Amino acid sequence: MALGQAPLGFWPLSLVGLFIWARLFARGHGPKEVAKDSWLIGFGYFLVLLHWIVWPFLVEPERDGWMAPFALVLLPSGLALFWAITQGVAHRLAGHAPYLAWAIGLSLAELGRGHLFTGFPWGGFSHVLLETPASGLYAVFGAEGLSILMLFAVGLVAWVTQEKPMRLLVFATPLVFLALPYRPEEVVIPADAPTVRLVQPNAPQDEKWDPLLAEVFYQRLLTYSAAPGTPDLILWPETAIPYVLEFSDHILAEIGEKAVAPVGFGINRIEGERFYNAFAFIDAEGQVEHIYDKQHLVPFGEYVPFGEVFAQLGIYGLAASQGGGYSAGRTAEPFDLGAVGRAKVLICYEGIFPWEVVKGERPDVLILATNDAWFGTWAGPAQHMAQARIRAIETGLPMLRVANTGITALIGTNGEILADLPFGQQGMLDVKLPAPEPLTVFVKYKGWPAILLLAIVTFWIISPFGRIPIDRKPRRA
Structure with missing residues (x-):
């Protein structure tokens, strides 16, 4: 999944990785097993994606170099917890719709990762679509909303092909559209542009x-x-x-x-x-x-939460003046x-x-x-x-x-x-300087349509109706 991100941009691998994960989720034998597997997947994903996190600590290696291995391990470990927690809960509430639950749990995890504790939405799933014709959808749903739609689409494909793998050929057809050469519409630059x-x-x-x-x-x-x-x-x-x-x-x-x-x-x-x-x-x-x-300051870069405590351990803001901290504007x-x-x-x-x-x-x-x-x-x-x-x-x-x-x-x-x-x-x-485009759908609605869809489906799956097995048999008299 991580190889679909820049600079490599192997987006088909990201989709295949998500598809395999959805299948693993559906076959999981319990919330604890699913949570453990999700944490391992998350740790591997963020370790590959964020391997560059060691570089800030090597600018002054004599002072900060000792922290580089800890950052390389702790950051992926912490981010993977978002996936582990929501996927464990999602599996517990999955009912008859495990693939839907997988998409919901992962969507909630990504929203949490992007907003909680100042947020860190780096490497969102939809970022892999930047060099494809689907990139125009950012203007409608935003990166977060498009990630949610991606997860639901992958979950749907995993579900409908579960018993009949040959259906993959049908659902793989839209990928031809993504594989077309990326030719965005020409940007307008006025003659009197500054x-x-x-x-x-x-x-x-x-x-x-x-x-x-x-x-x-x-x-x-x-x-x-x-x-x-x-x-x-x-x-x-x-x-x-x-x-x-x-x-x-x-x-x-x-x-x-x-x-x-x-x-x-x-x-x-x-x-x-x-x-x-x-x-x-x-x-x-x-x-x-x-x-x-x-x-929006960088935690542990421009300021340190509980700075006085961490200062006792020799941990200071890497980019902050004199190792102290900046204030937010x-x-x-x-x-x-x-x-x-x-x-x-x-x-x-x-x-x-x-x-x-x-x-x-x-x-x-x-x-x-x-x-x-x-x-x-x-x-x-x-x-x-x-x-x-x-x-x-x-x-x-x-x-x-x-x-x-x-x-x-x-x-x-x-x-x-x-x-x-x-x-x-x-x-x-x-x-x-090019001229700005008219107001986009994303700017107008701030990505709420995709989040509203997520909320409706989440409510349905955790409701008594949503958890009724679709194949239940009538009781004998």
């Missing part, structure tokens, strides 16, 4: 804060921002500037003087005793016009960026949460500033990029994604990468 410059300095995480190298990366940003051209806006990545906003007046003045357009950039800032992971916009004079503070509506239009800013981790993107007023464009150098050089950045593309389809909005080491890109409203800078390369992109 131009945005995306700058990628390519600062490896283990060098980014080195006092001897930080100036090198800063000068790269300045050089590309001063290059010839007439962009309406220049964007730098997350924490692009190695200073604190409140003590950077001379830096801001220099940026305003040399850049050929207003600049948006990631930077840390202080308010009282609180630190924020922020994204600021300055004008040609270096004056701050807008500030966005990251709202307040809700911000889209910023008016003049010719670029109204923009909603997302910082790194926030791009994996659909509800972070759709809350508040609808903007004209999404800006995602990130630093994927934390995630390694292969699977982590590719999976993060895939989720950014899904957000663009869900909302029908173009996305300007600017990353420290890559992948920096302009993403169209159909999820297509219209221009990009590869991972591990410094450079800049001057891109024309």
